Amino acid sequence: MTETMRWFGPTDPVRLRDIRQAGACEVVTALHDVPNGHIWDCDAIASRKSEIAAAGLGWTVIESLSVHEDIKTRGPDWDRLIGNYRQSLVNIAACGITVVTYNFMPLLDWTRTDLAWPMPDGALALRFELEAVAAYDVYILRRPYAERDYDAATLEAAARRFADMSDEECHTLERTIIAGLPGSEESFTSPEFLRAIEAYADVDADRLRDNHVAFLEAVCPVADDLGLQLVVHPDDPPFPIFGLPRVVSTEDDLATLFARVPNRSNGLCFCAGSLGVRADNDLPGMVERLGDRIGFLHLRSVQREPRGAFHEATHLGGDANMSAIVAAVHALQMREGRSIPMRPDHGHQMLDDLSRLTNPGYSLIGRMRGLAELRGLERGIAHAMSSIRQLQEA
Template sequence: MTQTMRWFGPADPVQLAEIRQSGATGIVTALHDVPNGAVWSRDAIAARKAMIVAAGLDWTVVESLPVHEGIKTGGADCAALIDAYRESLRNLAAHGITVVTYNFMPLLDWTRTDLDWRLADDARALRFEWAAVAVYDLHILKRPNADRDYAPDVRKRAAARFATMSPDQRHALERTIIAGLPGSEGSFSSAALAAAIASYADIDADRLRAHHVAFLRAVCPVADELGIRLVVHPDDPPFAIFGLPRVVSTEADLAALFAHVPNRSNGLCFCAGSLGVRADNDLPGIVERLGDRIGFLHLRSVQREGYRTFHEAAHLEGDAGMAAIVAAVHDLSLREKRSIPMRPDHGHRILDDMIRAGNPGYPLLGRMRGLAELRGLERGIAHARGAVPHNIEG
């Protein structure tokens, strides 16, 4: 695996020099200052790459080139937005970008209900709790007909919990959930989210799948010509939330997507954490069966706590079964003679992370620990099997 770390650009509190010292050789980033739907210019891409290369690192993986909501809803501006997306792909290819990550989740890139959940060892993790989602959805967002999405006992517990929450606690839950909205830094409110959800009122899972397929059929021929793998990130979490459909949650979803759009450029960002929230997803099996589609790896683990509730576990712990996943990736690398870009996804806040500013889920030391553990796991598997995967680092 090619070891990388995500970097959020010049405003990221984690510095490129620190990432280089972690042992990573590559950076995964995006032009986060460019509005969704706008073209990424060649000059802006060149400037970002020059900054990364000057730090002794490389940039070949974009995460993410966002798909505008107008494409997901099939709005009147869909064709123009797809033209802009294709132009961004051309500009990225001109500067050596070979993997472009995206997702097709309506509105929310990810959702958590606690960004600072205390673990037994006092480290801090991200957590998703279904009951807390119900509190927000039913009593703060007040989405019409939201009660249909929750079992009676969940609704009852949500009402009791909301009644005991202080105004500060209610506000904190609101801001935590809205943190997963693109551009949420002070620009989104529950009222804005409610209005955005309403724009999906006529879009069910089947229609969203059709829009996803239409998008790929429009952009994959260009990606094929450019030699870019366009890799979809699975839904996070992998089930419907706030009445919004999710269509990239299971192996069956992925297999259908590849069957509908067989272009070589139509690929997968294998996120062990997102897929691993569902116990019915066979993670090593997905690597084995869909490995030729995998262009990027997010290696993280979650600990399932019960119905639709989980927290981010340490990278080699939790429910993912990381040893079996990395063993499957090792076999894939040997079989296809390629090194797949990998990053340690998310991470606990530990040690000096507690006093450093950072983006939720992306502390320096917690991710560095995860990278070291994953590096050691890969090397141990290679040693035990007596074969070195293609381009294994170190």
């Protein structure tokens, strides 16, 4: 695998030289200062790439070139926004970048309810609790008919939770959910979020899926001609929240998307953490069956908990079976003769980073630990597979 690490640009507290010392050879980044729907200028892309190269690192994967909400809802500005997206792809390809990550989640990107969940070893992890989402949705956001989206046990737990929350705790939960986590495409206040949800009133799962297909049918021919691969990031978490549909959550979702848009540029960012929240997603099997579509890897593991909760585990722990995933990735790379870009995702905040300003999930030391563990795992698997082949040939 090609070892990369995410970098949020010049304002990221993790510096480029830190990433290089951590062992990565590339960064994955974006022009985060460019508003959604605007064209990425060639000069700005080239300038950022030169800055990265000066630190001895490469940049071949964008994360992310955001998809505007008016594209997701097929709004009145669709034609102009599609034209802008196509032009950005042209400019990106001209600068030698080959993989473009995006997602099709309505309004919210990845969502958590706790950014500093204490682990037994003293490190801090990201966590998602469905009852916390329900408490915010029903009692703070006060979305109309929100109660219909939760079962009785979750509503009862949410009511108890809200009753025990201070004003400060309510504010922290609100900000955690809707203020925008690192890499998120949007940030809202609760009134703004309610109004934005209303724009999806007529967009159910089928319509969102159709809008996703329409987007790809409009941009994939351009990406095909440019030699770019567009890789969709799965939903995080992989189920509907706040009454909003999500349609990139399962293997069936992905297989349907690739069948409806068979262009070679229509690809997958395989996120083991996002897909691994669902116990019905067979992660190693998905690598085997969807491998020719995988252009980028997010390797992390979550620990599933009762009642829809989960937290970020260590990279080799949790429920993901990372050994089997990396073995499947190694077999895919050998079969296709390529090295797939990979980044360790959502590391724990630990050691000296506990006293530093960090982006939630993107502190240096936890990700460096993950990168080292994943590197060792891959090399061990490669050595074992090579030894087996030698024995078979003897």
